[in-house]
Amino acid sequence: MTAKEKESRRSKRQNEDITGSEAVIRSLIEEGTEIIFGYPGGAIMPVYDALYDYRNVLRHILTRHEQGAVHAAQGYARATGKTGVCLVTSGPGATNLITGIADAMIDSTPLVCITGQVGSHLLGSDAFQESDVIGISMPVTKWNFQITSPDEIPSTIAKAFYIAATGRPGPVLIDITKDAQFGKLKYKYAKCHKIRSYIPEFPVNKEKLNQAAVLINEAKKPFLVFGQGVLLSGAESELKSFIEKTGIPAAWTLLGLSALDTDHPLNMGMLGMHGNYGPNIKTNECDVLIAVGMRFDDRVTGNLNTYAKQAKIIHIEIDPAEINKIVKTDVALLGDAKRILRLLKLLVKKKKYPSWIREFSQAHDVEVEKIIQSELNPTNAGLSMAEIVNKVAGLTNNTAVVVSDVGQNQMAAARYSKFSTSRSHITSGGLGTMGFGLPAAMGAKLGMKDREVVLFVGDGGMQMTIQELGTIAQENLPVKIVILNNHFLGMVRQWQELFFEKRYSFTEIFSPDFVKVADAYGIPGQMIKSRDVLESALQTMLAAKGPYLLEIMVEKEDNIFPMVPAGASVSDILLCADDVK
Amino acid sequence: MKQEYIISAYSENHIGLLNRITIIFTRRKVNIESITASVSAIEGISKLTIVVNDEKEKVVNITKQIEKQVEVLKAFYHTNEEMIFQEIALYKVPTQALMESDKLEKLIRQHNARILEITPEYTVIEKTGHKEETQDLFNGLVEYGVLQFIRSGRVAITRSPIEKLSEFLRERDALLEKMESRRSLRTSKK
Numbered sequence: 018m019t020a021k022e023k024e025s026r027r028s029k030r031q032n033e034d035i036t037g038s039e040a041v042i043r044s045l046i047e048e049g050t051e052i053i054f055g056y057p058g059g060a061i062m063p064v065y066d067a068l069y070d071y072r073n074v075l076r077h078i079l080t081r082h083e084q085g086a087v088h089a090a091q092g093y094a095r096a097t098g099k100t101g102v103c104l105v106t107s108g109p110g111a112t113n114l115i116t117g118i119a120d121a122m123i124d125s126t127p128l129v130c131i132t133g134q135v136g137s138h139l140l141g142s143d144a145f146q147e148s149d150v151i152g153i154s155m156p157v158t159k160w161n162f163q164i165t166s167p168d169e170i171p172s173t174i175a176k177a178f179y180i181a182a183t184g185r186p187g188p189v190l191i192d193i194t195k196d197a198q199f200g201k202l203k204y205k206y207a208k209c210h211k212i213r214s215y216i217p218e219f220p221v222n223k224e225k226l227n228q229a230a231v232l233i234n235e236a237k238k239p240f241l242v243f244g245q246g247v248l249l250s251g252a253e254s255e256l257k258s259f260i261e262k263t264g265i266p267a268a269w270t271l272l273g274l275s276a277l278d279t280d281h282p283l284n285m286g287m288l289g290m291h292g293n294y295g296p297n298i299k300t301n302e303c304d305v306l307i308a309v310g311m312r313f314d315d316r317v318t319g320n321l322n323t324y325a326k327q328a329k330i331i332h333i334e335i336d337p338a339e340i341n342k343i344v345k346t347d348v349a350l351l352g353d354a355k356r357i358l359r360l361l362k363l364l365v366k367k368k369k370y371p372s373w374i375r376e377f378s379q380a381h382d383v384e385v386e387k388i389i390q391s392e393l394n395p396t397n398a399g400l401s402m403a404e405i406v407n408k409v410a411g412l413t414n415n416t417a418v419v420v421s422d423v424g425q426n427q428m429a430a431a432r433y434s435k436f437s438t439s440r441s442h443i444t445s446g447g448l449g450t451m452g453f454g455l456p457a458a459m460g461a462k463l464g465m466k467d468r469e470v471v472l473f474v475g476d477g478g479m480q481m482t483i484q485e486l487g488t489i490a491q492e493n494l495p496v497k498i499v500i501l502n503n504h505f506l507g508m509v510r511q512w513q514e515l516f517f518e519k520r521y522s523f524t525e526i527f528s529p530d531f532v533k534v535a536d537a538y539g540i541p542g543q544m545i546k547s548r549d550v551l552e553s554a555l556q557t558m559l560a561a562k563g564p565y566l567l568e569i570m571v572e573k574e575d576n577i578f579p580m581v582p583a584g585a586s587v588s589d590i591l592l593c594a595d596d597v598k
Numbered sequence: 599m600k601q602e603y604i605i606s607a608y609s610e611n612h613i614g615l616l617n618r619i620t621i622i623f624t625r626r627k628v629n630i631e632s633i634t635a636s637v638s639a640i641e642g643i644s645k646l647t648i649v650v651n652d653e654k655e656k657v658v659n660i661t662k663q664i665e666k667q668v669e670v671l672k673a674f675y676h677t678n679e680e681m682i683f684q685e686i687a688l689y690k691v692p693t694q695a696l697m698e699s700d701k702l703e704k705l706i707r708q709h710n711a712r713i714l715e716i717t718p719e720y721t722v723i724e725k726t727g728h729k730e731e732t733q734d735l736f737n738g739l740v741e742y743g744v745l746q747f748i749r750s751g752r753v754a755i756t757r758s759p760i761e762k763l764s765e766f767l768r769e770r771d772a773l774l775e776k777m778e779s780r781r782s783l784r785t786s787k788k
Contacts, residue, residue, distance in 0.1 A: 151614060156621045160668045161614075180668055210781060211774050214610050214671045220773070338662040 037167030038067035038198040041131065042075060044174035047206045048129075050102050052076045052093060052463055054086035058106025059146055061133030063198035065104075078463065078492060081484035083110050085456040087117025088482070091126050092460025095443045096418060096468075098251070100127040100181050101460065107133045108146030111192070112153065116450055118188045119157040123447030124272060125249060127186035129177045137165040137194040150192050159187030167200035172209070179209035184217030185336040186249060218335060221352045221360060229331045229348045230364035232305050238373050239265045240303035240328075242288055242296070242317075245272035245446075246310010246335065252355035253277065253439045256309065259358045264369040266377055268296035270311050272446045275436035279415065285377045289317045290581045291428040294388075294590060295380030297581060300325050301588040302376075309333045310354040313343040314447065323586040333357050387592045388578050393433070399572030400548055402429035402473075402501050405555075409471055409499070410435045412555055417469040418443065418461050422454030422478035425507035428577045430473040441468075452481025458496045459489055469497065469559065476502040476528045483534065489564045490538040497558050498542075500531055500568040503575065511576045515597045535566040542566030602631070603657045604681055604754050605648040607664050607673040608638060608763045615669050619646065622663045628652055632685070634751035640763060643671065649752050672766050676756065683754035687732035687747070688714070689723045695742035696721055702742055709735045720745055 035043070041064050045053070055077060057065040068077060080086040083105045090101030101121075105111055111132040121128045135144040151163050160180045162173050170193070177189040233239055247256050253276050260267050260283045268285045269276060271292075277284050286293030288300070297319075300306065306328040311317070318324045324344065332339075332346040333354055340349040350357050392403035406429050409417065415437045421430035421444045436442060443461050445453035458472040479500050489496055510524040535542040542565055545554045551569070558565045579590045582597070591597060609615055616635060623630050631649040638645040650657060657675050665673040693716060696702050706713065711725035725735050732749055756762060 152617065155614065155618050156625065163613075211777060212668065213770065213774065215668045216770075216773060216777075220776070336666070338659075338666045340662075342659060342662075 033204050034201050035204045036063065036067065036198070037170050037193070037200050037202060038063040039070075040167065040170040040202055040204050041174065041193065041198070042067045042071050043204065044171050044206055045102060046071070046075060047208070048174065048178045049099070050075060052078060053102045053104050054078050054080055054089045054093070054460065055104035056080060056083050056086055056106070056110060058110045058133065060107035060135055060195050061104060061110070061131075061198075063195065064131070064133065064193070077104075078459070078488065080456065081487045082482070083113030084116055084452065085459075085482055085485040085488060087114045087121070087128070087130065088450075088453050088456035089460035089463070089485075089488075090128055090130075091117060091121050091124075091453075092420065092443055092457030093464040094126050094128060094460075095457070096440055096461040097464035098440065099464070100129055100178055103128065103130040105130070105132055106146065107135055107150070108148045110146075111150040112148055114190075115153060115157065116448075118154060118190065120445050120448040120450045120453065121188040122157045122159065124445065125186050125245060126188065127181040128188040129174070129181050130188060130190045132190060132192045133198070134163065134192045134194045136196045138196070140194070150190065154190045157188070158190045161190040161192070163192040163194070164197050165194045167197050167202040170197065170202065171204060171206045175207060175209040176212065179212070180215065184215075218353050219337070219351050221350070221357055225348055225350055226357070226360055226364065229307075229350055229361060232329050232331060232348060233263060233265075233307065233361075234366050236305035238303045238370070239263070239305040239307065240299055241265045241267040241307040241309060242270065242300070242311060243267060243273045243276060243309040244270040244311025245276075246333070246354045247273060247276040248440055250310065250335070250353045250355040252310070252353075252358055255355050255358035255362070257281070259362045259365075262362055262367050263365050264367075265307070266299075266370070266374055268293070270314070270317055270446075271431055271444065273311065274431060274434075274442040275439055278437050279435040280437075283374075286381070287431060289314075290319070290583075291432065291577050291579065293381070293432075294384035294579050294592065295377040297579070297587040297590045298380060299377060301327065301586065303328050305329045305331065307331045307333070308344075309358070310335070312336075312339050318343065319581045319585050319587045319589075323588070384579065384592070395572070397572065398547070399575070400546075400551065400569060401575055402426060402571055403433045404548075405499065405501065405551065405569055405571070406430050406433035406473060408551060408555055412552070412559055413469050413471065417441070417471045418465055420444065420454055420458040420461055420470060420472045422472075422474040423449045423451045424475050424478065424509075425503070425511065425575070425577050426473045426475040426478070426501045428508075429501070432577075451478040454478055455482045455498065456485045456488075458498070459485060459492075459494050462494050462496050470495075471497045471499060473499050473501060475507060476500060476504065476531075477506045477526055479531065480526075480528065486535060486538045486540060486566075490540055493563050495562065496564050497561070498564070498566045499558070500566065501571050502528065502531075502568055503571050503573050504528070505573060507575075508577070510574070514574070514576070515594060516582070531566060531568045540564045540566055542568065544568040544570070546570040600652055601654075602649060602651050602678050603654075604676045604678065604683065604752065605646075605650065605657065605661055605664065605673060606676070606754065607646045607648070608671045609644050609646070609667075610669040610671070611642065611644045612669040615667065616646070618667050619648075619664055619670075622660055623648075623650070626656065626660065628656065628660065632751035634753055636753065638763065640767065643763065647752055647754050671770070672763060674762060676754075681754040681756055683728070683752050684726050685729055685732060685750050685752050686724065686726045687735070687749040689725070689736065689739055689744055690720050690746035691723065691739055691742050691744055693718060693721045705735070705738050709738070711735055
């Protein structure tokens with residue numbers, strides 16, 4: 018079809034009388050939606066009926082639980098940068114989304130969640146499957162809106178996509194009453210480009226830009242810390258050229274992972290509670306701290322009273338409410354990280370800091386000697402999570418999309434994976450949602466068909482959303498599932514060991530035979546216990562055409578180190594259990 | 599140091615926005631001393647006036663979180679000194695007390711209050727002023743038996759000649775126009 022024909026078909030189809038339900042589907046298509054993650058039910062049936070006619074245009078993934086749908090949409094959004102879309106029914110369908118919406122809110126993930134609602138005449142009457150989803154979702158959505166008339170559908174969906182994806186992205190929820198789905202409207206779609214009360218990105222303040230440049234140019238020990246803002250604004254190459262010109266060492270937060278090559282000489286590693294030794298201690302030694310697209314989460318800062326007090330702080334941030342929220346900044350650069358880094362680069366001098374960089378590498382050597390070396394080459398029989406993650410990185414040549422769940426598996430995945438491509442690390446950061454991993458990996462795979470997607474998940478988290486194996490089987494999604502089984506809720510056990518006198522209160526967990534469970538779904542897999550078969554088992558998994566589940570029994574009481582204990586200073590990072598007072 | 603602040607938020611008139619805004623206070627366990635929703639001088643724009651008693655840092659943070667809501671155009675915070683404000687209070691007392699002596703009438707005069715309605719059973723008195731003033735009158739009325747009492751939320755305006763928002767809206771329109779032209783430039787380049 019030529020562009021002209023397409024246009025004439027499109028205009029013919031505009032201004033038609035169609036149902037609200039069809040308008041929902043057409044509006045989603047107008048916004049470029051390719052995949053919907055969802056689960057049907059009474060109050061959303063009209064939309065599902067309309068979807069039936071468009072099933073060849075718009076792919077629908079039937080998850081096994083609405084929580085699976087929303088985490089899959091998150092995984093899809095995080096891997097592709099597009100807005101994830103969920104479609105569920107009223108009441109329990111909608112409330113089951115809430116965990117994922119809260120997760121997307123705190124991790125700035127663009128989502129449009131559409132929930133069915135009972136007929137408008139029944140609102141507030143405790144009707145079957147009625148719940149106040151607008152009220153419930155209000156604190157965890159960037160915006161939400163209830164549609165009670167079919168005419169509101171196209172403009173509300175347009176607004177939803179605009180709000181979800183622009184500025185600091187986030188989840189948006191649209192609740193549509195059943196009568197609005199059944200009703201007719203004159204359909205006309207126009208994308209939303211502005212809202213008077215909402216400015217996604219403020220213009221860059223030139224004066225502040227100059228102030229920041231002066232601080233950077235005069236710095237003796239500058240340090241750049243970056244978060245997901247770099248990925249969200251697509252500023253990967255701007256970040257790289259900025260640090261290369263200025264010679265400033267950089268470190269990433271958990272959500273900033275993969276925005277820069279792991280092996281880049283100026284990449285000093287990860288910040289935070291289980292981050293690398295150098296970046297943590299050097300935070301309290303630098304003289305200028307440049308924070309890019311990160312929000313000073315408490316897992317990154319540790320004790321705020323001792324956090325980077327010696328440094329001048331420059332904060333590059335798109336959300337005005339984040340400025341001075343946690344850490345008082347000397348120069349706040351409000352706006353999009355990509356644009357600001359590009360402008361700032363023009364004002365900074367070309368420099369090198371060899372002795373300052375050497376301090377980082379010395380700290381790294383300490384970490385290698387005290388932790389990394391033994392984690393990667395353990396002498397005891399039990400497998401370490403680190404050696405498994407490291408082996409996967411090697412076998413995939415650092416090209417896989419690494420998805421992790423929450424806990425020790427997550428920290429091992431973050432610490433020992435290596436990245437050479439952006440948007441290759443997907444995990445639940447701010448909310449720390451166990452059960453995020455498996456559905457998020459499905460979503461990531463659907464968004465990145467050509468990439469290997471490897472999930473690292475614990476035995477606990479796996480059982481929180483294990484039902485999604487059904488979705489993976491039905492859609493034959495080649496997700497590679499690595500269960501790191503230590504028979505414990507490992508991270509909580511680690512804290513119990515270190516801070517609660519080894520009182521292992523309800524952290525020992527029974528698991529089913531995961532391989533048999535996978536087999537019941539028709540997903541191949543195997544369980545291994547020893548090091549000598551690790552490589553071949555991983556090779557078998559990676560060679561599988563479809564999904565594959567590899568359960569690996571790991572050391573039962575292994576700990577993740579280094580560690581900044583909750584409330585401690587980043588410079589008081591502990592290298593081993595003996596350091597715990 | 600905790601002190602009284604007046605937060606004013608200008609917004610589009612949107613169902614549920616009040617809820618979105620009060621959640622911001624609830625989440626931080628900050629009590630709302632009073633809240634008033636009203637129209638502003640600019641058509642279609644609502645104004646919320648919220649009084650809190652807290653530390654400046656927290657008030658600044660809350661004001662930013664309010665402004666972050668999609669439908670909120672702008673939020674300001676002020677100390678009491680920076681604004682002219684009033685509250686209104688209504689008091690219902692037994693009419694018998696008014697008949698028995700002139701003390702009650704004198705009290706009403708002293709406080710610059712006025713009588714709205716007198717019936718054989720009760721009399722309704724109205725007083726506007728700051729909280730301390732309306733409270734003073736309440737305390738004076740107690741001995742006559744206050745049958746009902748209510749005080750409104752605070753209404754406040756700034757000491758500047760025009761509503762701060764009109765200036766802000768002009769800047770906002772210019773910004774939106776700039777965004778629009780930049781966008782069309784981008785799409786035409788493609």
